[in-house]
Amino acid sequence: MTTDFNLNELVRDNVKAMKPYSSARDEFKAIDGAQVFLDANENPFENGLNRYPDPQQGQLKAALSKLKNIAVEHILLGNGSDEVLDLIFRAFCEPNKDNIISVPPTYGMYGVLANLNAIENREIPLDPDFELDLDNISRATSTHTKLIFICAPNNPTANTFAPNAIENLLKTFNGIVVIDEAYIDFSKHKSWTSRLEDFPNLIVTQTLSKAYGMAGIRLGICYASAEIIAILNKIKPPYNINELTQQKALERLSHPEKVTEEIQKILKQRTWLISKLKQNTIIETVYPSDANFVLAKVDDANKRYDQLITQGIVVRNRSNQPGCENCLRFTVGTQFENIKLVKALEDIAVI
Numbered sequence: 001m002t003t004d005f006n007l008n009e010l011v012r013d014n015v016k017a018m019k020p021y022s023s024a025r026d027e028f029k030a031i032d033g034a035q036v037f038l039d040a041n042e043n044p045f046e047n048g049l050n051r052y053p054d055p056q057q058g059q060l061k062a063a064l065s066k067l068k069n070i071a072v073e074h075i076l077l078g079n080g081s082d083e084v085l086d087l088i089f090r091a092f093c094e095p096n097k098d099n100i101i102s103v104p105p106t107y108g109m110y111g112v113l114a115n116l117n118a119i120e121n122r123e124i125p126l127d128p129d130f131e132l133d134l135d136n137i138s139r140a141t142s143t144h145t146k147l148i149f150i151c152a153p154n155n156p157t158a159n160t161f162a163p164n165a166i167e168n169l170l171k172t173f174n175g176i177v178v179i180d181e182a183y184i185d186f187s188k189h190k191s192w193t194s195r196l197e198d199f200p201n202l203i204v205t206q207t208l209s210k211a212y213g214m215a216g217i218r219l220g221i222c223y224a225s226a227e228i229i230a231i232l233n234k235i236k237p238p239y240n241i242n243e244l245t246q247q248k249a250l251e252r253l254s255h256p257e258k259v260t261e262e263i264q265k266i267l268k269q270r271t272w273l274i275s276k277l278k279q280n281t282i283i284e285t286v287y288p289s290d291a292n293f294v295l296a297k298v299d300d301a302n303k304r305y306d307q308l309i310t311q312g313i314v315v316r317n318r319s320n321q322p323g324c325e326n327c328l329r330f331t332v333g334t335q336f337e338n339i340k341l342v343k344a345l346e347d348i349a350v351i
């Protein structure tokens with residue numbers, strides 16, 4: 001366990017001092033007994049959405065709690081994981097004073113949010129195998145380093161870092177380790193949510209945007225100690241998860257077997273796509289994938305990207321990311337889509 005972890009010392013002073021906005025729905029909680037709601041200046045004519053949504057998303061959190069086997073007080077929901085990540089910055093990082101560590105090539109939002117919040121982003125590149133460089137991370141850490149962002153499986157490299165290396169960070173870093181598990185449902189590794197009891201400095205984020213097929217509703221999930229969740233809860237916008245999102249998420253979570261079935265199909269397609277990409281002459285390296293996308297090094301990424309566009313196929317050009325020279329990222333689609341991609345790549349290879 002981390003020896004000197006002190007959550008109270010990490011929280012910004014203004015966050016510690018502030019009182020949260022108290023909404024009408026917060027002040028009156030015994031909703032079951034009440035019949036007449038004249039407290040929130042809502043339009044009284046029922047249309048299914050005329051009332052403010054539950055600010056604590058009780059039903060949705062209960063469903064998630066059951067599905068993931070994690071108590072409700074360890075869960076916070078956000079308008080996408082992007083909002084959750086922003087709340088984490090705002091709770092712990094003092095503008096123009098604190099810093100964070102990120103490990104490129106990785107998800108771009110950590111750097112964007114650091115800039116937005118006037119926080120220095122200390123970038124420690126992954127090693128050539130796309131693994132964590134623990135020595136340099138440790139060297140870059142100062143007393144003002146509040147957060148380390150680890151994306152596992154990592155976007156865009158598609159690998160999951162060695163669990164021992166992540167555990168090492170959790171054990172030695174006195175700030176908070178944020179593990180972004182947007183792609184965990186495609187991974188052979190198990191979620192770090194099972195280690196929340198072991199590490200008071202652990203935050204895990206997940207999302208309904210990828211495996212759950214609900215990118216359009218914007219629902220991000222944060223799992224952490226009850227103490228961390230209470231801090232984030234205090235600063236979140238009161239009604240950050242709208243009613244339609246809560247309803248649609250509940251619907252989706254009530255059929256986990258459908259999600260599992262789709263994940264299995266995607267994983268099967270991933271295997272097929274990787275085998276085909278490996279046979280293509282314009283592709284030099286196909287990196288192993290623990291996610292629903294595949295990173296591949298091609299002969300000329302800009303040229304191949306443009307050629308795919310002319311065939312109506314949009315992929316992600318990651319070639320300007322450190323360590324990803326000439327790399328394209330392919331999301332695993334349906335069988336039909338993947339066949340089209342493979343055919344297009346075969347066509348452009350012989351032009």
Ligand SMILES: *Cc1c(COP(=O)(O)O)cnc(C)c1O
Pocket residue numbers: 079080081082083107151155180182206207208209210215218219220
């Ligand atoms: C797609 C993605 C997310 C999802 O963000 P949402 O705001 O929940 O849609 C988060 N982290 C990573 C690394 C991603 O690639």
